[in-house]
Amino acid sequence: MQYRRSRQAGGSYFFTLVTHSRRKILTDNDALELLRASFRRVKAKRPFLVDAMVVLPDHLHCIWTLPPDDHDFSTRWRLIKSRFSRYYRERRSSGRVHAVSGIECQPVWQNRYWEHLLRDEEDYRRHLDYIHYNPVKHGYTKSPVDWSWSSFRRYVLKGVYTEDWGSSAINLPQDVGRE
Structure with missing residues (x-):
């Protein structure tokens, strides 16, 4: 099957990335620092804005805005995922991150990711709400303000x-996150 991605230079996009087999690895403090470092490294070479983000144990959602002359989010995600995976495996094998037994050779991420080009301010706001309500939706917390790994507090400020x-x-509208 041929996947077609919508590309717009300077566009804002909603993304969902999921760990391989939905392993709950992303909210370990070392894993979070690796994820932050991976984002920083890629942003330094290929700038983009992270408008909003939430990291849950087995997946993440975010909204990015790309530079006006650029539509290449695919390369950015490839670099972030590969950098995170490489360093995560290294730290896991050294015992510095929580290891899930029996998965030493498995991939860290699912092969693909979900992407949606945000069409207008209403679409942007619906996805922003979806991101910030996600920890409540999945039962991790009673309120978005209680979830540490989210941009929610920044939006409160x-x-x-x-x-x-x-x-x-x-x-939340039923189609958000499933377009």
Whole structure:
């Protein structure tokens, strides 16, 4: 099957990346630092903005905005995933990150990722809400403000959300994250 990705220079995109076999590895402190370092390294060579992000144990969601003359998110993700995988395996084999037994040779990430070109401000806001409500949706916390691995607090400081947003049920559109 041929996958077609929507590409727009300077566009804003929503992404979902999932660990291989949904292994819960991403919220280990060492793994999080490796993920941050991978992002920093790639951003230094191929700039982009991370507008919003949430990291859960087995997947992450984020919104990126690319530079006005650039639409190449695929290379950025390839570099982030490969760098993270290489250093994660090295640290796991040295015992510096939590190892999940029996997976030494398995991939770290699923092969593909979900991408969606955000069409307008309404689409952007719906995906922003989806990202920030995700830890509540998956039962990791009762309120987005309680989840450490999220850009939610940054948006509270900007006045986009109140601290108690998402502490009661939020009705998210059914198509967000599944377009």
